[in-house]
Amino acid sequence: MPHLLNRLTLYVRDVEAVAEFYCRYFGYLATPADGGLIELQSPDGGCQLLLHPLAKGRKAGQTLVKLVFQVEDVETERSSFAEKGLEFGPIHQGDGYQFANTKDPAGNAVSISNRVFGGS
Numbered sequence: 001m002p003h004l005l006n007r008l009t010l011y012v013r014d015v016e017a018v019a020e021f022y023c024r025y026f027g028y029l030a031t032p033a034d035g036g037l038i039e040l041q042s043p044d045g046g047c048q049l050l051l052h053p054l055a056k057g058r059k060a061g062q063t064l065v066k067l068v069f070q071v072e073d074v075e076t077e078r079s080s081f082a083e084k085g086l087e088f089g090p091i092h093q094g095d096g097y098q099f100a101n102t103k104d105p106a107g108n109a110v111s112i113s114n115r116v117f118g119g120s
Contacts, residue, residue, distance in 0.1 A: 007048040008067070012106035015051040021104050022049060025086050026069060054106075066101075066109040070116045074098040077112050088112065 012018045019038045022028040028040040028049065040049040049067075071077040078088045078100050088100035099113035 007050055008065070009050045009052050010065070010104075010106065010108055011052050011054045012104075012108075013054045014105060015053055017105040018051050025081060025084060066111055067104075068099075068111045068113050068115075071112045071114055072117050074100055074112055074114050081112075 010018065015036060015038045019028075019030045019040060022040050023030050027043040029043065031039045031041065033039050033050075036053045038051040040051065042048060074091055075098075078091065081088060081102075086102060088102045091098050091100045094113075094115065096118070097113060097115040099111050099115070101109060101111045104110050
């Protein structure tokens with residue numbers, strides 16, 4: 001039986017700023033946890049995020065991770081995010097799909113993509 005990936009842990013310097021980013025722009029719900037952690041619950045049952053304070057000596061954004069949020073129309077969603085104050089870079093054409101990239105306050109790569117919907 002395959003194992004379900006249901007949580008990503010992000011090591012960040014400012015857990016509050018990163019929590020606000022995912023709550024504001026992606027609808028996550030934040031719950032404080034012991035040890036300065038913040039648990040973020042997806043509004044649609046998707047992958048949970050656990051925000052963990054970055055240890056001293058580690059560089060922010062050092063881990064190679066990209067969080068991809070699936071959308072049906074990249075151009076429309078990119079404009080919608082811009083109206084809320086979140087700027088994505090240019091729309092890129094993949095092999096039958098589109099995507100655009102930005103970064104969260106901790107420097108983690110974030111993308112919107114229509115890949116699972118059959119692309120452009």
